[in-house]
Amino acid sequence: MATAVGALAHTEEHSGLWSWLTTVDHKKIGALYGITGFLFFLLGGAEAVAIRTQLAVPNGTVVDAARFNELFTMHALTMIFLAIMPMGAAFFNYFIPLQIGARDVAFPRLNALSYWVFLSGAVILTSSFFLGGAPDGGWFAYVPLTGKQYSPGTGLDFYVVGLMVLGLSSLLASLNFAVTIINMRAPGMTLMRMPVYMWIALVVAFLLILSLPVLTVGLIQLLFDRKFGTNFFTPGSGGDPILWQHIFWIFGHPEVYVLILPAMGIVSEVLPVMSRKPLFGYSAIVFASASIGVLGFGVWAHHMFTTGLGTVPQVVFSASTMAIGVPTGIKIFNWLGTMYGGNIRFVTATYFAVAFIATFTIGGISGVMHASPSVDAQHQDSYFVVAHLHYVLFGGAIMGIFSGIFYWFPKMTGRLLDEATGKLTFWLMFVGLNLTFFPMHFLGLAGMPRRIYTYDAGLGWETWNFVATIGAYTIAASVLVFVVNFLMTMRKPRTAPDNPWDGATLEWATSSPPPEHDFDVIPPVHDRDPLWYMRDHNIAMPAPPEHQHIHMPPPSYFPLIMGLGVAMMAIGVLSTFAITALGIVVVIYSTWGWVLEPTD
Amino acid sequence: MGSSRSGRAAIIIGSLVATAILTWAIFVAFADSANTPQTTFIPASVQAALVRDAYMIIFILAGVVFFAIMAVTLIFTLLYRERPGQTALQFHGNSKLEVVWTLIPVIIVVIMAVPTFSAISETSKAPPADALKVVAIGHQWWFEFQYPELGLTTANELHVPVGRAVSVTLESKDVIHSFWVPQLSGKVDMMPGHRNHLWFTPTQARPEPYLAQCAEFCGISHANMRFRVFVRPAADFDAWTKSTAADRTAPTTDIAKAGEAQFAASGCVGCHTVKGNAAAAGTVGPNLTHFGSRTTLGSGVVDSNPQNIRKWLANPQNVKPGALMPNLNLSQDALDKLVPYLEGLK
Ligand SMILES: [Cu+2]
Numbered sequence: 001m002a003t004a005v006g007a008l009a010h011t012e013e014h015s016g017l018w019s020w021l022t023t024v025d026h027k028k029i030g031a032l033y034g035i036t037g038f039l040f041f042l043l044g045g046a047e048a049v050a051i052r053t054q055l056a057v058p059n060g061t062v063v064d065a066a067r068f069n070e071l072f073t074m075h076a077l078t079m080i081f082l083a084i085m086p087m088g089a090a091f092f093n094y095f096i097p098l099q100i101g102a103r104d105v106a107f108p109r110l111n112a113l114s115y116w117v118f119l120s121g122a123v124i125l126t127s128s129f130f131l132g133g134a135p136d137g138g139w140f141a142y143v144p145l146t147g148k149q150y151s152p153g154t155g156l157d158f159y160v161v162g163l164m165v166l167g168l169s170s171l172l173a174s175l176n177f178a179v180t181i182i183n184m185r186a187p188g189m190t191l192m193r194m195p196v197y198m199w200i201a202l203v204v205a206f207l208l209i210l211s212l213p214v215l216t217v218g219l220i221q222l223l224f225d226r227k228f229g230t231n232f233f234t235p236g237s238g239g240d241p242i243l244w245q246h247i248f249w250i251f252g253h254p255e256v257y258v259l260i261l262p263a264m265g266i267v268s269e270v271l272p273v274m275s276r277k278p279l280f281g282y283s284a285i286v287f288a289s290a291s292i293g294v295l296g297f298g299v300w301a302h303h304m305f306t307t308g309l310g311t312v313p314q315v316v317f318s319a320s321t322m323a324i325g326v327p328t329g330i331k332i333f334n335w336l337g338t339m340y341g342g343n344i345r346f347v348t349a350t351y352f353a354v355a356f357i358a359t360f361t362i363g364g365i366s367g368v369m370h371a372s373p374s375v376d377a378q379h380q381d382s383y384f385v386v387a388h389l390h391y392v393l394f395g396g397a398i399m400g401i402f403s404g405i406f407y408w409f410p411k412m413t414g415r416l417l418d419e420a421t422g423k424l425t426f427w428l429m430f431v432g433l434n435l436t437f438f439p440m441h442f443l444g445l446a447g448m449p450r451r452i453y454t455y456d457a458g459l460g461w462e463t464w465n466f467v468a469t470i471g472a473y474t475i476a477a478s479v480l481v482f483v484v485n486f487l488m489t490m491r492k493p494r495t496a497p498d499n500p501w502d503g504a505t506l507e508w509a510t511s512s513p514p515p516e517h518d519f520d521v522i523p524p525v526h527d528r529d530p531l532w533y534m535r536d537h538n539i540a541m542p543a544p545p546e547h548q549h550i551h552m553p554p555p556s557y558f559p560l561i562m563g564l565g566v567a568m569m570a571i572g573v574l575s576t577f578a579i580t581a582l583g584i585v586v587v588i589y590s591t592w593g594w595v596l597e598p599t600d
Numbered sequence: 601m602g603s604s605r606s607g608r609a610a611i612i613i614g615s616l617v618a619t620a621i622l623t624w625a626i627f628v629a630f631a632d633s634a635n636t637p638q639t640t641f642i643p644a645s646v647q648a649a650l651v652r653d654a655y656m657i658i659f660i661l662a663g664v665v666f667f668a669i670m671a672v673t674l675i676f677t678l679l680y681r682e683r684p685g686q687t688a689l690q691f692h693g694n695s696k697l698e699v700v701w702t703l704i705p706v707i708i709v710v711i712m713a714v715p716t717f718s719a720i721s722e723t724s725k726a727p728p729a730d731a732l733k734v735v736a737i738g739h740q741w742w743f744e745f746q747y748p749e750l751g752l753t754t755a756n757e758l759h760v761p762v763g764r765a766v767s768v769t770l771e772s773k774d775v776i777h778s779f780w781v782p783q784l785s786g787k788v789d790m791m792p793g794h795r796n797h798l799w800f801t802p803t804q805a806r807p808e809p810y811l812a813q814c815a816e817f818c819g820i821s822h823a824n825m826r827f828r829v830f831v832r833p834a835a836d837f838d839a840w841t842k843s844t845a846a847d848r849t850a851p852t853t854d855i856a857k858a859g860e861a862q863f864a865a866s867g868c869v870g871c872h873t874v875k876g877n878a879a880a881a882g883t884v885g886p887n888l889t890h891f892g893s894r895t896t897l898g899s900g901v902v903d904s905n906p907q908n909i910r911k912w913l914a915n916p917q918n919v920k921p922g923a924l925m926p927n928l929n930l931s932q933d934a935l936d937k938l939v940p941y942l943e944g945l946k
């Protein structure tokens with residue numbers, strides 16, 4: 001059997017569907033994550049547009065209450081788990097090996113598995129729309145509303161199972177990234193010579209490794225409450241709904257940093273390169289990121305200030321939340337310090353990065369404002385919080401991701417996105433995001449609660465809601481312009497130079513796009529900005545040896561099969577446990593094949 | 601232009617002016633939205649005023665930080681745009697600056713913490729002994745208010761006297777709801793299985809109600825779960841308690857008498873209490889003893905008037921999606937009797 005498995009595994013092909021299904025190349029997997037994440041970003045955006053259309057005028061009738069509740073729940077889940085996280089993972093996948101001077105991640109097949117598991121989770125979660133209704137209890141799914149008694153439908157089961165599967169995927173990916181960064185750096189790349197982006201990848205990996213198990217435990221408890229009538233969260237039977245909130249937010253707050261830190265990392269790459277000077281305060285940014293990672297686990301109850309926490313916890317969590325504003329502030333100052341005295345090349349990537357500083361700062365400021373429990377008693381669950389979180393996640397995470405797309409596109413595809421169209425995308429998105437989200441501050445202040453599908457006229461909410469809806473359409477237009485730019489650019493020949501921006505980090509030392517083995521020779525690292533060091537000291541890139549054989553892991557279809565097995569296990573929970581049993585068999589089979597598969 | 605001294609000065613001054621105008625415009629918009637019916641910014645109780653004072657300090661700080669960061673970002677953007685002949689300074693950082701800008705946010709949050717913690721300590725004190733005690737119970741999707749010391753129960757409209765502390769015990773019958781009257785009190789959740797508390801001392805009596813709305817997502821009609829708080833002079837409040845503690849006005853007209861019979865025949869009595877009508881002792885739905893003197897229907901979704909009452913009875917889910925009062929398929933005749941009966945429950 002082992003030989004049979006081996007013979008099958010050597011189906012080598014370099015393009016075509018089969019090569020994508022069996023790839024273990026971090027760049028291809030990165031591309032898969034990126035494309036999938038972007039498609040879900042479009043879906044989440046469509047949900048947002050539907051929500052804003054409903055709320056454009058008082059007593060809107062575009063969607064009904066039940067549909068609206070599905071839409072806002074799925075909008076959040078889609079954007080968080082199916083768009084921002086995978087787009088972040090796309091860049092991590094693609095650039096962790098390239099930035100540390102490695103030929104792939106530590107566990108290439110595991111990497112493929114995390115993608116297939118992610119895709120299963122994403123499809124399962126989204127299919128709920130067609131299979132009896134999407135989850136409609138909000139993305140933090142507070143019990144008892146999400147228990148069987150008050151949500152008897154299947155939507156919440158899709159939520160529980162979908163998030164468990166997605167969590168597994170992120171956990172596998174994070175372990176892989178952490179091991180890769182710790183063990184596979186090029187000679188000379190000490191920890192304090194790593195690009196900031198790599199530091200951030202490491203912090204994000206640890207945040208996920210430590211927080212996802214907590215969420216998984218909570219999800220299993222919720223699943224047991226729903227499926228088997230246990231009472232973890234049922235009041236009156238010894239359970240407690242507050243427990244769910246603690247569990248959820250011990251995951252949920254670190255998750256916020258999982259979403260925003262990658263964008264901070266991208267900006268910390270783009271700003272120095274475009275300013276043509278080293279990053280200001282490298283160690284300060286590294287320590288700030290690490291301390292955000294640590295403090296991030298000590299602030300969760302700020303989401304629960306209104307639950308009757310009591311005075312002492314309120315004061316403690318308020319103080320820790322204010323404290324976490326300090327490293328965030330340090331970062332903003334250091335980015336500005338990086339711009340100071342520069343000769344800044346203003347390309348689209350720079351536009352997004354500089355705008356990120358401004359818009360993320362707005363989200364940061366409002367975040368510190370409701371670190372005060374007294375103020376939060378007025379802000380919590382109002383549109384002020386909606387404004388805040390969108391300035392962090394759109395003004396922060398999405399702006400950072402777009403900066404990264406324009407910055408790294410030539411490396412990933414060998415083609416430069418069109419700059420004029422890029423700047424149009426930027427301006428539409430920048431104006432649109434501020435039109436959409438800034439008025440939400442005013443709405444919150446005027447007492448508009450979040451998650452309402454309708455509101456009456458006469459409360460002073462009409463104007464700003466209408467403006468916000470116009471803003472949402474403007475954002476949609478900006479994304480459309482980007483899609484056109486992408487499609488047009490992909491038809492052009494690969495003419496981008498290897499290092500179009502005079503970047504300092506190792507990914508710019510190889511061809512655009514990089515060869516399968518990433519580097520013909522692993523570049524030497526003498527400095528934090530290795531390519532600038534070589535440029536300034538006239539050190540040439542060492543020539544590759546004449547006859548070299550670089551061994552790369554062969555493609556494998558076992559990750560895909562195991563991913564299918566995991567999907568079956570999940571589908572079984574949603575239908576009949578026989579499918580779960582079958583899924584377990586598939587997972588065991590693929591584990592066996594995986595282990596025995598020859599690696600050369 | 602950026603290379604010359606005067607060019608730089610123009611950029612800096614221009615950016616400062618532009619950012620100042622932006623900050624001012626935002627401030628005006630904030631002030632404008634503060635002056636709305638459900639505002640969080642115009643307090644009408646001692647405690648809400650305390651919170652507002654902390655809020656003000658924090659708002660001003662936020663405005664200063666906003667102005668500073670936006671202005672610097674704009675100035676650097678314009679000043680250090682690439683220009684022929686300009687070269688980038690090469691340096692890696694500055695430890696003194698790092699210390700300074702670590703201290704700046706520290707100082708800011710300390711300034712925030714002081715009024716915050718003093719407001720918390722003030723609002724977390726026990727209410728005075730003579731406080732009016734109210735139990736507020738969240739139901740999917742309406743509010744029940746009990747005054748245990750006065751022996752009366754009402755729904756969706758809370759009446760309190762001006763100048764006296766009101767101590768509210770918060771409970772929930774089903775899922776989590778949140779009690780939030782922006783002008784009188786910040787929100788505290790109604791947690792099933794827990795008993796939360798808040799208290800406030802209203803300072804301004806007025807004929808119009810203070811508007812309030814459930815602030816925790818609680819299911820399909822969360823958006824329609826609203827209530828009103830009437831702050832009245834003590835004498836008016838006492839008169840209200842007297843009339844509300846009393847039994848329902850007994851039906852006198854034939855049509856009202858027929859209505860009361862219909863009320864029993866249609867099974868309304870199983871879910872609704874009407875004090876004085878011994879048959880009507882249900883507690884699933886709102887207490888209707890003095891329904892006729894309430895201003896709204898269905899926890900604030902519509903005004904209470906004969907047309908709306910009729911619409912409600914004909915099909916509650918039509919008025920309020922998911923409403924837990926069933927559609928009883930009442931005949932036109934039954935509706936003709938019930939509407940005047942309910943209206944007459946003053
Ligand atoms: Cu948080």
Ligand SMILES: [Cu+2]
Pocket residue numbers: 776777778814815816817818819822823825
């Ligand atoms: Cu609610």
